[in-house]
Amino acid sequence: xxxxxxxxxxxxxxxxxxxxxxxxxxxxxxxxxxxxxxxxxxxxxxxxxxxxxxxxxxxxxxxxxxxxxxxxxxxxxxxxxxxxxxxxxxxxxxxxxxxxxxxxxxxxxxxxxxxxxxxxxxxxxxxxxxxxxxxxxxxxxxxxxxxxxxxxxxxxxxxxxxxxxxxxxxxxxxxxxxxxxxxxxxxxxxxxxxxxxxxxxxxxxxxxxxxxxxxxxxxxxxxxxxxxxxxxxxxxxxxxxxxxxxxxxxxxxxxxxxxxxxxxxxxxxxxxxxxxxxxxxxxxxxxxxxxxxxxxxxxxxxxxxxxxxxxxxxxxxxxxxxxxxxxxxxxxxxxxxxxxxxxxxxxxxxxxx
Numbered sequence: 001x002x003x004x005x006x007x008x009x010x011x012x013x014x015x016x017x018x019x020x021x022x023x024x025x026x027x028x029x030x031x032x033x034x035x036x037x038x039x040x041x042x043x044x045x046x047x048x049x050x051x052x053x054x055x056x057x058x059x060x061x062x063x064x065x066x067x068x069x070x071x072x073x074x075x076x077x078x079x080x081x082x083x084x085x086x087x088x089x090x091x092x093x094x095x096x097x098x099x100x101x102x103x104x105x106x107x108x109x110x111x112x113x114x115x116x117x118x119x120x121x122x123x124x125x126x127x128x129x130x131x132x133x134x135x136x137x138x139x140x141x142x143x144x145x146x147x148x149x150x151x152x153x154x155x156x157x158x159x160x161x162x163x164x165x166x167x168x169x170x171x172x173x174x175x176x177x178x179x180x181x182x183x184x185x186x187x188x189x190x191x192x193x194x195x196x197x198x199x200x201x202x203x204x205x206x207x208x209x210x211x212x213x214x215x216x217x218x219x220x221x222x223x224x225x226x227x228x229x230x231x232x233x234x235x236x237x238x239x240x241x242x243x244x245x246x247x248x249x250x251x252x253x254x255x256x257x258x259x260x261x262x263x264x265x266x267x268x269x270x271x272x273x274x275x276x277x278x279x280x281x282x283x284x285x286x287x288x289x290x291x292x293x294x295x296x297x298x299x300x301x302x303x304x305x306x307x308x309x310x311x312x313x314x315x316x317x318x319x320x321x322x323x324x325x326x327x328x329x330x331x332x333x334x335x336x337x338x339x340x341x342x343x344x345x346x347x348x349x350x351x352x353x
Contacts, residue, residue, distance in 0.1 A: 006152060006248065010280035011257035018047030021054075027340040037308060041286060041328060042335035048259040048284060049168065053336045056329050059106035060167035061318050062158040062249060063090060063097060064174055066151075066241035067116035067133030069142065070220070071178035075213045078203045080133070083177045084119040087112055090175070090317075091122040097173055097317040104325050107165065111158060113151060113241035128154055134240040137182060137220045141237040148236040148244050155248030163256050169325070170253045170260045171288075172246045172267055173318020178202070180293060183269040185217045185238040187295050189228055190272050191302050195221065198295030200265070200314075231276035239273070246270035247277070254281030261328070263321040264291035264314065268299045275303060286328070288321030289313055 021043045026032055033039065045054035065087045071080050089095045090110050093102070101108035110124060114131040121127055130150050134142040143151065155172075162170050180202040188195050195217045201210055224237040235244055247270040253260045254274075262271045262285050275282045282303065289309035290296060300307060308324040341347075 005156070006251040006277050008255055010254035010278070010284055013047045013283055014050040015047065017050050017052050018043060020052045021046035021335065024052065024335065024340070027342070028338045029341055029344050029346055030338070035334060037306065038327070038331040038334060041308070042331045044286065045259060045328070045332065046335070048257070054332050056169050056325065056332055058166055058168045059104055059171065059325055060109060060162035060165065060169065061097065061101050061106050061171040061173060061322060062109040062111060062162070063318055064111050064113055064155070064172065064242035064245040065115070066113040066176045068176055068178040068182060068240045069134050069136035070138055070181050070216065072136060073138055073216050074209070075181045075216055076178040076203050077205060077209070078177050080177050081117040083175055084115045084117050086175050087115075087125065088119060088122060091125050095317065096315055096319050097322060100319060100322040104322060106322070106325070107162075107167070109158060109161065111154060111245065113154060113245055130154070130241055134182075137185065137224070137238055138216055139223075141224070142182060142240055143236045143244065145236060147241065148232075151241045151244035152248030155245035155250075156252035158245070159249050159252040159256055159258060163258055167258060169328070170249070170258050171263065171318045171321045172249050172260070172270070173263055173321070174242045174246060174266050174316055176240060176242050179240060179243065179266050181213060181217060182238050182240050182243060183266040184295055185220055186234050186243070186273060187269045187299050188217070188221060189225065189234050189238070190231065190269070190276060191298055193298055198298055200294040202293075231273050235273050243270050247274045250274040250285070251278055251281050254278070254284035259284055259286065261286045261288050261321040261324060262305070263288055263318045264316060265293040265296040265299065266316060267318070267321070268296060268303065268305070272299055272302050288324035291320060
């Protein structure tokens with residue numbers, strides 16, 4: 001493995017299979033384009049899977065949990081101890097993503113990268129304990145170079161585990177109190193957009209809290225901007241353990257040829273960072289939903305991402321992406337199961353519909 005493994009080119013897309021799927025869509029018993037994004041994602045998945053009949057039975061969801069030093073600045077309404085409490089809830093099956101994973105028959109993979117308030121070992125959880133969360137980005141870089149590399153590799157390992165289990169789709173989720181703050185800071189530099197255009201309430205800040213959060217992020221950018229020569233610097237100085245892990249997971253998924261379904265604001269910011277680190281990974285991304293968090297629309301635009309759902313969700317955990325899985329499965333079923341005009345003996349020219 002090279003020192004900068006994340007720069008290795010993504011797996012090639014099977015253009016011949018993708019064209020075969022595109023041609024099939026023109027022959028199905030419907031007007032061309034009548035199923036909108038369901039047609040486009042079926043064609044995309046066919047090329048990514050190298051299979052003219054794409055399938056999504058085996059879905060893998062990795063939730064990465066970590067704390068953020070900047071939380072002590074009052075950028076969230078929720079105490080840091082909740083990160084660990086929610087991780088326990090995930091493991092016990094009581095969280096939203098736990099319910100959704102069960103409903104989808106998906107593998108729920110939980111990875112604890114580092115909590116500010118330690119918890120007991122939980123069954124089924126990978127406790128990596130890289131650090132007790134990130135440092136306070138208002139005063140110093142969030143991650144050391146070593147921690148950033150370890151977190152990137154932790155994300156890569158989750159993908160390797162998914163591939164080893166035959167996963168057909170990878171979803172990353174996150175849990176970390178205060179993590180909309182580093183995500184907003186990263187997005188501001190990656191997109192070269194003012195903080196005020198991207199910042200949002202997170203767990204429910206009021207107007208005064210939002211102004212304070214904006215001021216904290218702007219002050220942090222003042223400290224770090226002169227030292228950010230590229231996306232890796234932005235990730236290390238302004239991100240966090242779980243954001244770095246998700247970035248690493250997205251890079252590895254593309255390299256391993258595993259399609260990924262990107263979740264909301266924090267995950268999409270990690271996706272944007274991944275694309276800036278290695279543009280070849282972008283073709284392997286699908287986008288689950290448009291979050292109600294204000295900055296998400298700008299990040300999606302930066303990724304040219306077309307989300308499948310827009311239902312006002314802003315929970316995180318990977319839930320927005322998970323909610324879109326039934327739609328992707330339906331897209332595959334329609335693509336594979338609909339009759340062509342010839343098979344149905346329908347006298348119609350599909351090109352004229």
